[in-house]
Amino acid sequence: MSTLTQPKSTHWFKYLIAGIVLLFDFYLVGLMYLQGEYLFAILTLVILTSGVYVFTNKNAYAWRYVYPGIMGMTIFILFPLVATIAIAFTNYSGSNQLSFERALSVLTEQRYFAGDKYNFKLYPQADNQYKIVLTNPATAQTFVSESIALKAADVPVSEQAEPTGEIAPLRIITQNRSALQAMKVILPNDNELTMSSLRQFSEQKARYQFDKENNILRNNENGKLYKANDETGFFQAVNESGDWLSETLEPGYTVGSGFHNFVKIFTDKGIQKPFVQIFIWTVMFSLLTVVFTVILGMVLACLVQWEALKGKAIYRLLLILPYAVPSFISILIFKGLFNQSFGEINMILNQLFGISPEWFNDPFLAKAMILIVNTWLGYPYMMILCMGLLKAIPSDLYEASAMDGASTWQNFSKITFPLLLKPLTPLMIASFAFNFNNFVLIQLLTNGRPDMIGTTTPAGYTDLLVSYTYRIAFEGSGTQDFGLAAAIATIIFLLVGGLALLNIKATKMEL
Numbered sequence: 001m002s003t004l005t006q007p008k009s010t011h012w013f014k015y016l017i018a019g020i021v022l023l024f025d026f027y028l029v030g031l032m033y034l035q036g037e038y039l040f041a042i043l044t045l046v047i048l049t050s051g052v053y054v055f056t057n058k059n060a061y062a063w064r065y066v067y068p069g070i071m072g073m074t075i076f077i078l079f080p081l082v083a084t085i086a087i088a089f090t091n092y093s094g095s096n097q098l099s100f101e102r103a104l105s106v107l108t109e110q111r112y113f114a115g116d117k118y119n120f121k122l123y124p125q126a127d128n129q130y131k132i133v134l135t136n137p138a139t140a141q142t143f144v145s146e147s148i149a150l151k152a153a154d155v156p157v158s159e160q161a162e163p164t165g166e167i168a169p170l171r172i173i174t175q176n177r178s179a180l181q182a183m184k185v186i187l188p189n190d191n192e193l194t195m196s197s198l199r200q201f202s203e204q205k206a207r208y209q210f211d212k213e214n215n216i217l218r219n220n221e222n223g224k225l226y227k228a229n230d231e232t233g234f235f236q237a238v239n240e241s242g243d244w245l246s247e248t249l250e251p252g253y254t255v256g257s258g259f260h261n262f263v264k265i266f267t268d269k270g271i272q273k274p275f276v277q278i279f280i281w282t283v284m285f286s287l288l289t290v291v292f293t294v295i296l297g298m299v300l301a302c303l304v305q306w307e308a309l310k311g312k313a314i315y316r317l318l319l320i321l322p323y324a325v326p327s328f329i330s331i332l333i334f335k336g337l338f339n340q341s342f343g344e345i346n347m348i349l350n351q352l353f354g355i356s357p358e359w360f361n362d363p364f365l366a367k368a369m370i371l372i373v374n375t376w377l378g379y380p381y382m383m384i385l386c387m388g389l390l391k392a393i394p395s396d397l398y399e400a401s402a403m404d405g406a407s408t409w410q411n412f413s414k415i416t417f418p419l420l421l422k423p424l425t426p427l428m429i430a431s432f433a434f435n436f437n438n439f440v441l442i443q444l445l446t447n448g449r450p451d452m453i454g455t456t457t458p459a460g461y462t463d464l465l466v467s468y469t470y471r472i473a474f475e476g477s478g479t480q481d482f483g484l485a486a487a488i489a490t491i492i493f494l495l496v497g498g499l500a501l502l503n504i505k506a507t508k509m510e511l
Helices: 002-034 038-056 058-064 067-088 100-108 170-175 177-181 260-267 269-304 312-324 327-337 344-353 363-391 395-403 408-436 439-445 465-474 482-506
Strands: 111-124 130-135 142-145 154-159 184-186 192-197 200-206 208-211 216-219 225-229 234-238 244-249
Touching: 002 038, 038 058, 038 067, 067 482, 100 208, 100 216, 111 170, 111 192, 130 154, 170 177, 177 192, 225 244, 260 269, 260 482, 269 312, 269 363, 269 408, 269 465, 312 363, 327 363, 327 439, 363 408, 363 439, 395 408, 408 482, 439 465, 465 482
Parallel strands: 154 184
Antiparallel strands: 111 130, 111 200, 130 142, 142 154, 184 192, 192 200, 208 216, 216 225, 225 234, 234 244
């Protein structure tokens, strides 16, 4: 009997846990939806609901082993990708980050001074209580409260003489500032006062009043009208006839903008020009890096595999060392070496040729410096690959070429290079894709500088598309345009995705 009842109780316990998880899931989804976080709501719903299904359904038993991996890929790869693409079709920026409801709440919570200002003092009483004393400087009227604890509450005051005794020092007011700011003092005429500074209470009123039927904000201070403009994502001023005026209120709210960000990339001259230049430089940088690292790595691999060379192990160790040092350390060291005033490279060039190149100010020299540093960082990887591939080339080919009287160059160009190039092709494509998004090198070495002049967005001559996107999103002087940055990131994804497909085709793999 016990062997039959145990599985049944375990069965009901499993469904009880599943029910609790689902309730928690729906609560989180509802909370996120009300906050306007729709993508996070969908992600939470998919992860928890699918998890409950997989771990409670016998038919999905096999999926329990791959579920963690699939969800990890969904959270860390698919979701950021979908979120980025979704942002690309919105006006999401530094001034348009909130939902409509949240932006409206922030605006309607604003206050302005609508009456007299009252100086206030605190008089300590027994049991850690205080009396609040307000004095109107203009009329010399004094209002005193009963003994109260300092906490968020409505505190009525009446007109009476100022009490005698010790006045609480400014330190006490500072320590209880949060409680005093949350307190409302009610005057005999029912006017409400709130704390406006460490020594004053003032009558404050809501700056804006929202008319839900007409979707209009009215400024109670000056009577101006503002209407929600769903094309720009701002409450924009209107006249009595309902025509738009130029003034807008911040913060704005996020709205869909369609293909506006993508069109802006190719039509706005302040964005189009730097984008095209940076795109060309990104392609050239990635291509030249692959060419230089492959050539240098291949030549060095052939040298250290040369039978007549003595001390090959030492040379191999020394040539592989750059690959063992963390890249960010090497980049920072090179940044010091190329310093225009105190760097060792300029000191040597000045001693030998009397020149001190401005590596960080001249666009051409800055690009040359980046290629030099990246070649140094990348050649050991290619050298290691070529060393392994050289071992796979049959020695019979070289013996046959020696009988035909072939030179060393003919051996390299007719045998070694062709046989190394084919297996290296997919790795070269992968290296091209990696350097296409080599953000760390640019950020640490030049930060994209020298800067371009006359651009709408921050852009530099050494920026890659990925660093250009970062600067648009986080270094904009006026506003951080996340929507435009996401649009460029989407283009980068399509380009790198195309390279990945090319790599798959090159290695003759099937999707």
